[in-house]
Amino acid sequence: MKLHSITYTEYEDKEFAWKIDAIDFININLIVGKNSTGKSRVLRVIDGLARLLEGVRQPNGMVTGDYVAVFKDKSSELVYSFQISDMKVIKESLAIDGEIKLNRGKGGKTSIWFEQQGMSIDVQIPEIHLAASARRDADQHPFFEPLHLWAKTVKYFESSKLETHALTAFEGKLAKDAVEAGPLNLHLIIKSAKDRWGRNFVRPVINDMVRIGYKITDFGLAPQQGVNLPLAMTNAPQAVYLLEEGVPKKLMQNEISTGMLRALATLIFMHYIRLLKKGGIFLIDDVGEGLDFDRATKLLKILIEEAEQGFIQLVMTTNDRFVMNEVPLSYWSVIQRTAGMVKVFNQRNHPNEFAEFEEYGFNNFDFFAKEFYSKGMKIDK
Amino acid sequence: MRKTLFIVEGQTEQVFVSKFLEHLVALAQYSLTLVKLHGGELINVGQRGFPEDVATHHIRIVDVGNDEKVNSFISENVEEFKRKGFDSVFGLRDRFTGSSTRKPINPEAVDSFAKNLEKTFDIQVGITIAIEELEAWFLLVPEFFMCYSTALTNEKISNVLGFDIQDTDVETITHPAQTISKILKSVGLDYKKRLDDSYKIAEAIDYETLYLQKTLINPTLKKFVDQLESALP
Numbered sequence: 162m163k164l165h166s167i168t169y170t171e172y173e174d175k176e177f178a179w180k181i182d183a184i185d186f187i188n189i190n191l192i193v194g195k196n197s198t199g200k201s202r203v204l205r206v207i208d209g210l211a212r213l214l215e216g217v218r219q220p221n222g223m224v225t226g227d228y229v230a231v232f233k234d235k236s237s238e239l240v241y242s243f244q245i246s247d248m249k250v251i252k253e254s255l256a257i258d259g260e261i262k263l264n265r266g267k268g269g270k271t272s273i274w275f276e277q278q279g280m281s282i283d284v285q286i287p288e289i290h291l292a293a294s295a296r297r298d299a300d301q302h303p304f305f306e307p308l309h310l311w312a313k314t315v316k317y318f319e320s321s322k323l324e325t326h327a328l329t330a331f332e333g334k335l336a337k338d339a340v341e342a343g344p345l346n347l348h349l350i351i352k353s354a355k356d357r358w359g360r361n362f363v364r365p366v367i368n369d370m371v372r373i374g375y376k377i378t379d380f381g382l383a384p385q386q387g388v389n390l391p392l393a394m395t396n397a398p399q400a401v402y403l404l405e406e407g408v409p410k411k412l413m414q415n416e417i418s419t420g421m422l423r424a425l426a427t428l429i430f431m432h433y434i435r436l437l438k439k440g441g442i443f444l445i446d447d448v449g450e451g452l453d454f455d456r457a458t459k460l461l462k463i464l465i466e467e468a469e470q471g472f473i474q475l476v477m478t479t480n481d482r483f484v485m486n487e488v489p490l491s492y493w494s495v496i497q498r499t500a501g502m503v504k505v506f507n508q509r510n511h512p513n514e515f516a517e518f519e520e521y522g523f524n525n526f527d528f529f530a531k532e533f534y535s536k537g538m539k540i541d542k
Numbered sequence: 543m544r545k546t547l548f549i550v551e552g553q554t555e556q557v558f559v560s561k562f563l564e565h566l567v568a569l570a571q572y573s574l575t576l577v578k579l580h581g582g583e584l585i586n587v588g589q590r591g592f593p594e595d596v597a598t599h600h601i602r603i604v605d606v607g608n609d610e611k612v613n614s615f616i617s618e619n620v621e622e623f624k625r626k627g628f629d630s631v632f633g634l635r636d637r638f639t640g641s642s643t644r645k646p647i648n649p650e651a652v653d654s655f656a657k658n659l660e661k662t663f664d665i666q667v668g669i670t671i672a673i674e675e676l677e678a679w680f681l682l683v684p685e686f687f688m689c690y691s692t693a694l695t696n697e698k699i700s701n702v703l704g705f706d707i708q709d710t711d712v713e714t715i716t717h718p719a720q721t722i723s724k725i726l727k728s729v730g731l732d733y734k735k736r737l738d739d740s741y742k743i744a745e746a747i748d749y750e751t752l753y754l755q756k757t758l759i760n761p762t763l764k765k766f767v768d769q770l771e772s773a774l775p
Contacts, residue, residue: 454581486610489643520648521655522635522671524614531617 162234162307163188163474164442169206170227178501181206183229184494185509189468190476191448191488193529194496199503200478203496204317204444207476211315214293214308215342221248221289232311241293241308249288255304262304263292275301314441318345318430320423321447325415328385328398341437347426348399351382354433362436369428373452373459375421376406383411401425420451424460431464434473441473448477449484457483465492482526490515490525495534506534513537545628546773548603551612551635553578555676556605557740558747559634560590563601565749567774573597579606579615599774602628609635613655613669624665630773633669634766636676638717647671668769672762677718679763680743681707682756689746691729702728712760 166185172178184203194200210228212218220226229242243253243265253265264281265271269288272281273296286292293305329348340346340353354362363380370377384397400414403425414422427445434441448464449457461484468475479485485493494507508515511534518533528534550556556576563574576588584604594600606615612635616623623631633656637647649671656667672678680686684707687694700706702725715721723733733739757764 491643516645517651519645520651522610522613522647522652523617524610527614527617 162232162239162311163440164207164311165231165233165238167203167206167210167231168227168229171225172501173225173227176501179503180501181496181503181505184496184503184505185507186474186476187492187509188471188474189465189488189492190474190494191484191492192476192478192494192496193480193485194478194498196480198496198498200480200496201319201446204446204476204478207442207444208315208317211312213291214312216294219289220245220250220291224248232307239304239307243291243293250286250291251288253292255293255308257304262302265292273302274304276303277301310439311442313342314434314437314439315444316345316430316434316441317444317446318427319446320427320450323347323419323423323426325417325419325422327414328400329382330396330398332396345430347401347429348382350429350433351380351401354429354436355381358436362432365432366425366428369432369463370425372463373424373456375424375456377403377425378406379404380425383413385413385415418451420453420456423451424456427460428463431467431473435467438472443468443473443475445475445477447481448479449481450479452483454483457481458487461487482524485526485529486524488525490519490528493525493528495529497535504535511535543597543627544599544773545626545630546599546601547623547628547631548601549612549615549631549633550603550605551609552607552735553605553737554735554740554743555634556603557737557744558676558679559603560588561744561747562749562752563603563770563774564590566753566770567599567601570599570774571597572599572601575600575602577602577604579604579611609638613652616667616669617655617659620659620663620665620667624663628665630666630668630769632667632766632769632773634676635669635671636674637671638674666773668765668772670762670766670769672766674713674716675718677722678712678715679752679756679760680747681712681715681718681721682760682763683748683751684708685748686743686746687725689742690726690731693729694725698728699725713762 164186166183168181168183170180179199181199181203192200192203209218210230213220223245225246227244232239237258239257241255244251251267253263254261255263262274265286269286271284271286271292273284273292274281277300286295293308296302297305297309299306331352335349335353337353337357340349367377380401380403382399383402385400402411402413403417404411431443434443449460452460464475467473491508494505497504497506514534514537517537518528548559550559560574560576572591573594574590575586578585578587591597606612612633616631616633620631652669652671656669659667684696684699687699696708712718719733719735726733753767757767
């Protein structure tokens with residue numbers, strides 16, 4: 162099941178309200194927009210939905226939030242919505258192909274479908290919990306399961322927040338399920354993936370790094386020298402290392418250039434998600450940032466090739482001209498914010514503007530920079 | 543001094559335009575500069591003709607690296623071109639975008655874009671869309687194949703292609719560069735669009751025939767030549 166669209170509103174009726182109306186997703190998505198329109202926020206909204214479903218995040222940690230998420234697979238459509246106000250769930254519903262399975266109002270009063278009884282029964286659910294999370298029961302409420310499976314596969318990578326000085330001290334055996342369920346952590350994933358898949362994980366990452374112009378021959382985790390350990394810590398903290406062709410020394414994480422480390426992390430996460438074979442959605446904020454033209458375009462090519470095979474749904478954001486020029490317009494969603502309202506322009510909802518632009522033979526970047534997506538070409542003919 | 547700027551999509555186009563111009567303005571006191579756009583920087587890659595300080599006409603040919611950049615580069619910099627004293631800006635790009643998903647370029651749309659720039663910035667702007675690739679124009683004068691091998695007679699070329707190139711409308715050939723490659727492969731050679739390929743063909747082209755005869759039968763070449771003539775002395 163794949164995410165088809167999301168409508169999200171927060172702080173409705175307030176002057177700092179933010180609403181994005183039905184942003185739809187295909188297999189490969191590049192979200193483009195000026196600074197502070199909310200590109201990264203779209204990714205956080207998707208990730209936030211997943212974490213709420215998993216129960217990692219609770220509604221009582223949110224002041225407001227109104228979600229309508231539509232999921233689709235080949236044969237059916239699932240619409241899940243909820244509204245949080247003052248840290249309480251005041252509305253929640255779920256329908257599969259129009260058939261209502263969950264309907265919840267204020268005060269926690271909920272009508273929910275029980276599979277074994279073959280009927281909807283009124284129950285009371287604490288207002289601080291989502292029914293989809295609190296009432297998970299594969300026998301009685303199997304309609305929640307696709308949501309949970311989806312939530313588990315949502316992987317969010319904020320490339321600009323990757324820390325060059327991060328260290329991890331491993332104590333005991335790493336639980337692969339915990340790594341799978343958790344947020345993308347570069348160190349945990351390198352360790353877990355190398356243990357599980359060995360060369361089948363390492364080789365493709367190296368090959369792709371070489372493809373984008375970084376001639377590395379190996380990578381992994383190694384103890385970071387020169388770190389003072391607390392007395393209770395028995396294992397030395399580790400960081401990423403890599404070996405470059407012709408360089409007889411391990412290059413440690415804090416010595417790797419920001420762009421190179423981001424590219425490495427992007428490829429590590431991509432191959433990790435691929436090898437999990439669970440599908441999923443890979444959210445990459447500021448994709449290609451810190452890379453030069455040649456490397457940014459090659460990295461994008463690799464990501465798109467992978468997503469075109471259909472194993473990963475890719476949602477990326479960018480402000481980068483190189484990235485925009487590399488990604489076909491059919492994958493674009495341009496977002497434009499007016500006050501708190503965010504409008505989405507893509508080939509599905511503005512086919513004429515997109516088709517007309519291509520006839521003029523410009524760089525894709527001009528479509529964004531000159532705002533042709535909303536104005537059309539407006540050239541006297 | 544009159545100043546003319548050409549924005550082209552690759553080195554083959556740059557070499558072709560410079561050679562064509564050298565033939566066309568042979569008697570004029572011109573200076574010609576070849577420039578390459580690389581990583582956002584303009585780098586001088588060649589100089590021909592008279593020194594700039596004695597020339598009466600300065601021509602600059604900028605290779606911007608890919609098709610989509612031609613129109614974008616003109617659009618982004620037209621004001622700057624005007625400020626620097628250029629009287630005319632000409633773009634030359636292929637109609638073929640290299641993408642099966644992208645809509646083909648519409649020459650009428652591109653003309654309207656050029657006219658709009660002319661009107662707004664008071665500078666002559668013309669963009670020619672070579673159909674499908676610039677190499678189609680090379681095929682108008684196939685005698686250049688002799689510079690690769692004397693075995694590549696018209697008869698041999700017709701046998702390789704299965705049709706007579708002299709009687710064919712080259713604009714109906716889908717991938718002219720591949721057609722050149724196919725012909726060269728028949729004698730154990732290849733066309734890889736490298737700089738030496740570009741120069742070899744550009745040196746061997748019969749520009750007089752191209753200019754005087756082939757413009758009568760090829761509308762895109764005629765459009766390109768008309769634009770040159772309107773700007774050159």
